[in-house]
Amino acid sequence: MKRDLYRDLCDWKTAERRKPLILRGARQTGKTHLLREFGANEYASVAYFNFEEDPRLKDFFQGRLKPADLIANLGLYRNEAIKPGIDLIVFDEIQACNEALNSLKYFQEQANEFHIVAAGSLLGVKLPQPMSFPVGKVNFLDLKPMSFPEFLDAVGESRYRKLVEEKIDAGPFAEPFHEDLVELLKRYYFVGGMPEAVACYAKSRNLSDVRAIQKEILNAYVLDFAKHAPTSDIPKLMQVWDSIPAQLARENRKFQFTALKKTARARDYENAILWLENAGLILRCFLVTKPGHPLSAYADRSAFKVYALDIGLLGAMANILPDILVRGHDLFQEFKGALIENYAAQTLSTIASDSLYYWKNESATAEVDFLWQSARGNILPLEVKAGINSKSKSLRTYDEKFSPDQQLRSTLLNLRKNGKILNIPHYALPALARFQHLNH
Numbered sequence: 001m002k003r004d005l006y007r008d009l010c011d012w013k014t015a016e017r018r019k020p021l022i023l024r025g026a027r028q029t030g031k032t033h034l035l036r037e038f039g040a041n042e043y044a045s046v047a048y049f050n051f052e053e054d055p056r057l058k059d060f061f062q063g064r065l066k067p068a069d070l071i072a073n074l075g076l077y078r079n080e081a082i083k084p085g086i087d088l089i090v091f092d093e094i095q096a097c098n099e100a101l102n103s104l105k106y107f108q109e110q111a112n113e114f115h116i117v118a119a120g121s122l123l124g125v126k127l128p129q130p131m132s133f134p135v136g137k138v139n140f141l142d143l144k145p146m147s148f149p150e151f152l153d154a155v156g157e158s159r160y161r162k163l164v165e166e167k168i169d170a171g172p173f174a175e176p177f178h179e180d181l182v183e184l185l186k187r188y189y190f191v192g193g194m195p196e197a198v199a200c201y202a203k204s205r206n207l208s209d210v211r212a213i214q215k216e217i218l219n220a221y222v223l224d225f226a227k228h229a230p231t232s233d234i235p236k237l238m239q240v241w242d243s244i245p246a247q248l249a250r251e252n253r254k255f256q257f258t259a260l261k262k263t264a265r266a267r268d269y270e271n272a273i274l275w276l277e278n279a280g281l282i283l284r285c286f287l288v289t290k291p292g293h294p295l296s297a298y299a300d301r302s303a304f305k306v307y308a309l310d311i312g313l314l315g316a317m318a319n320i321l322p323d324i325l326v327r328g329h330d331l332f333q334e335f336k337g338a339l340i341e342n343y344a345a346q347t348l349s350t351i352a353s354d355s356l357y358y359w360k361n362e363s364a365t366a367e368v369d370f371l372w373q374s375a376r377g378n379i380l381p382l383e384v385k386a387g388i389n390s391k392s393k394s395l396r397t398y399d400e401k402f403s404p405d406q407q408l409r410s411t412l413l414n415l416r417k418n419g420k421i422l423n424i425p426h427y428a429l430p431a432l433a434r435f436q437h438l439n440h
Helices: 006-015 031-042 055-061 067-076 098-110 149-155 158-163 175-191 195-204 207-228 229-249 266-278 311-317 321-327 330-351 393-402 424-437
Strands: 022-023 045-049 087-092 117-118 139-141 282-288 299-308 356-362 370-373 378-384 407-411 415-417 421-425
Touching: 006 031, 006 139, 022 031, 022 087, 022 266, 031 045, 031 087, 031 117, 031 378, 045 067, 055 098, 055 175, 055 195, 067 098, 098 117, 149 175, 149 195, 149 424, 158 175, 158 424, 175 195, 175 207, 175 311, 175 421, 175 424, 195 207, 195 229, 207 229, 207 311, 207 321, 207 330, 229 266, 229 299, 266 282, 282 330, 330 356, 330 370, 330 378, 330 424, 356 370, 378 393, 393 421, 407 424, 421 424
Parallel strands: 022 117, 022 139, 045 087, 087 117, 282 356, 378 407, 407 421
Antiparallel strands: 282 299, 370 378, 415 421
């Protein structure tokens, strides 16, 4: 399946400042498949080494980490010499070997002619030992679940991706196209963006099989808790993880620790939440009461919302049944609209380089779902509505207080611009960075 990050990998290969690359991402997001495909297409061969599957590989990285010796030994081990610039070296699940991670520093300094990509699912939580991370000596890329545009490519609807991405004005899409895209978005809400689930749906359209795959992925994540998290944190990890659907179903989606346990305190669960965040399993959106530059400086780190990494997995956690897809727009209303908010968070995390933020006034009478910082540096409010209701008291309140150049709203309504308000249909949200500059 096509992944947008493939282009970034090609850019990395030819970049003047190319260094060994670390590809991060949660388990099951398709890192290994993407790297194998990239290597097969762009290099003569792939020298693939997985440190979890083959623990003996660690022995090559004991003692002095001299790149020439490492390359010679690894080539002999795979029974084929590794050629610089011609072959791609893949160190998979590199978090299982601190010394291999540290060796990237020496490859960059002494043998940068070799093209090396290291992949790791738990790099954020299984931090290497002191002095073993190659700070400043590596490039980074992050692979996330498949976006809605990537989903369109996978299910044979690239024409609709092209239609959205090549829009040159803010006029509405033709109604038949708009209706088809809404229907396809409903499918994406159920299937989500985990590559195995998408591949299953693209091949068979069997939603029961899709849900079974999602349940397997969720079970694998829970096993990771038991295998890799500190023993004392495992019960708290489970409490936080299991609470996500219920937390999002609340009218006020701010994460409530007392929903986990009446006597729960934030400091007791801080490590568990950081573990899930660093593993890429949750997205956090922080409260901002004053939208200044940079947003991170104005964020209240003690107040946040928690979203799942993937909307399909969220639906599986909440046991949403496939028959909801034939019940009109019911899917968009689930969890009081929390599914669309999770979709928006997932989308923004893919297209934005910063963290996620939302705004609430001091009296708590108005709240805007997200703040979007445009390429021009403007901070714009983004309201996400589950249905076709275009009214927003919170947007008006924000506008009266801060007078942004533009107000952004995402609904099931067609694309349109009305004064300062740009209504972006949910399916076009991935193109937000481009759409906000369209004229009538």
